Amino acid sequence: MIKFGVADTTFSRVDMGKIAIETIRKLSPNSTIVRYTVPGIKDLPVAAAKLFEMGCDGVITLGWVGKTKLDKYSYLAASTGLINVQIYYKKHIMDVTIHEDESENEESLLNIATDRARKHAENLVKLVIEGGEALTPYAGKGLRQGYNHAGPLRE
């Protein structure tokens, strides 16, 4: 049986963990889902590692990043850590991150978060269940999460 991990934060202003869980359940109703909530993005790498130790086949992390330069350094440290965890376990982590400065508008920020969490939960399920060619039909198609797709450059 497939097991998915969902790691989210109390810092986030949107309950993206819930969105990710609903999406996974819909696409893969027989899988098990384990949730792990931490204070902020710098806690996500160890949360993901713990989820893999519990037997998860893939993990989605849902981070929220503030507006300051320091928040961005924290983002860099967390991203590097999440990549290291993936390399160590040789399993995917879909790293969903919302930056508070992506929009001045709260409703728009909520839409970005919802769309990005949902689309990356879908990506995770596809990669874990179908493998590395599941997304190949979309390679180079300019897909975006949180925004409209950019589309491919015209050839």
Place this chain on the structure above:
Amino acid sequence: MIKFGVADTTFSRVDMGKIAIETIRKLSPNSTIVRYTVPGIKDLPVAAAKLFEMGCDGVITLGWVGKTKLDKYSYLAASTGLINVQIYYKKHIMDVTIHEDESENEESLLNIATDRARKHAENLVKLVIEGGEALTPYAGKGLRQGYNHAGPLRE
């Protein structure tokens, strides 16, 4: 018996280690606490590693960062190191950091440090004792340490 590690610095201008210890003792009176003091933030990753080697189940680090660009690079290096230590031991480090430029006002800086150290000590105790769902009721709630909670975006 549960063992907590508290790593702090002589560079800090607030004795946050003391605050963290008091908070842990109140929430978990039967646990053991080991304290380790180092000069500055770049010494915290190895201090945390040493605390885990002594059998700690979770660690809180209490760092203080100056105002210059260089201090911020040191912050980035230290953060990356603390994340690496967590991945290695698969245990939590609550990484409390105060940046001297968070406020021009000394009293306000003291309040930020006190609040952040206390709240993250609480987070550590919850995660270590109750596990990864202890904070799930607060997921997406926009919690802040050192400041008032931002709260969730209205849906």
Place this chain on the structure above:
Amino acid sequence: MIKFGVADTTFSRVDMGKIAIETIRKLSPNSTIVRYTVPGIKDLPVAAAKLFEMGCDGVITLGWVGKTKLDKYSYLAASTGLINVQIYYKKHIMDVTIHEDESENEESLLNIATDRARKHAENLVKLVIEGGEALTPYAGKGLRQGYNHAGPLRE
């Protein structure tokens, strides 16, 4: 038999994976090629690790990076991860990256992507099949991928 891995993204606006595969097939018709498609650049390090686990002798990754400061931090995290994977497996990853701000012009961006993917696929085949002296005749020659060669400084 030699096996090459091609890791690309759905974020990219050019199907560089296809270009890389065509180039490898032409230069090394008897080799096997495995393709792995992920959402974005931060997923490429684990994709490369998975390709090496499947027995690939060398990998080419084809990343596309947006224009913002945050995209550049993601680039830094991904690059660091790709270097770590190479060190771990002691095998080459040709890390092809297109930055959306390399040109304001879509046709020019398409040309950069096509040229860079093709040239680095050639580099990969040479390094994997002929070894570390295959490119020595071109050492110090100011070769460029995606642009015209800069050439050596006149001595």
Place this chain on the structure above:
Amino acid sequence: MIKFGVADTTFSRVDMGKIAIETIRKLSPNSTIVRYTVPGIKDLPVAAAKLFEMGCDGVITLGWVGKTKLDKYSYLAASTGLINVQIYYKKHIMDVTIHEDESENEESLLNIATDRARKHAENLVKLVIEGGEALTPYAGKGLRQGYNHAGPLRE
């Protein structure tokens, strides 16, 4: 018998290795000291690793960093490396770094370098010989190396 490692550079404009050695000898006259000199800061992590391989119980590195943006990136890479070495060996490296732009005045720069090297050599001896509570009486006291102590915030 305790063994200390001292790693310094030929890039430095002050012989801080000598200052560190004199300080260690005075505080711990029976210990052994091994010196290792490298060209610049990016060579210090492997120098420290070699000193630990020779049996050192603690290491002090003495780096000198130029004024440009690039020098600062080298500082970041070196700092990250020194932290990794500490985590690997679970032993302290006191990372003394002088930035050439800390002062326009050569005499002042010399004083900063002398003070910082001496104070961190003292920190190293205390941590190695007395352990993690040796500096606890100074936790939160706003100690500085190279400058006057900032002192604690008034509570």
Place this chain on the structure above:
Amino acid sequence: MIKFGVADTTFSRVDMGKIAIETIRKLSPNSTIVRYTVPGIKDLPVAAAKLFEMGCDGVITLGWVGKTKLDKYSYLAASTGLINVQIYYKKHIMDVTIHEDESENEESLLNIATDRARKHAENLVKLVIEGGEALTPYAGKGLRQGYNHAGPLRE
């Protein structure tokens, strides 16, 4: 018998590999030299790892970095990787890097590259053959590669 590794790039506009080889041969005529050429600086860490796997006792890498912000991020990723490789093998890599913006003048850039490659090849030979005290007479002397020596601060 001592074996040196020389890793250089086709991106470079000066054949620094040749300069490094000539310098090593002159100082250590009985040693073996293995050359490994890669496209750019981000390929140097794995090239160095491969050279150590072939039995090299020390490696010199010769990188060339463009002028843009992105080139500098690549420099940071490559530097971090080269430090990691050194820590892993506990052997020296002399990391020679030329930044295209060090001079507007091509002849001057050529002189910088030639001087730096030669001096660091000398450093490598000394460190590998004579060990960690070979450069100690020059500690704190303000030596520079690519430029005139800065010299020590007057005490």
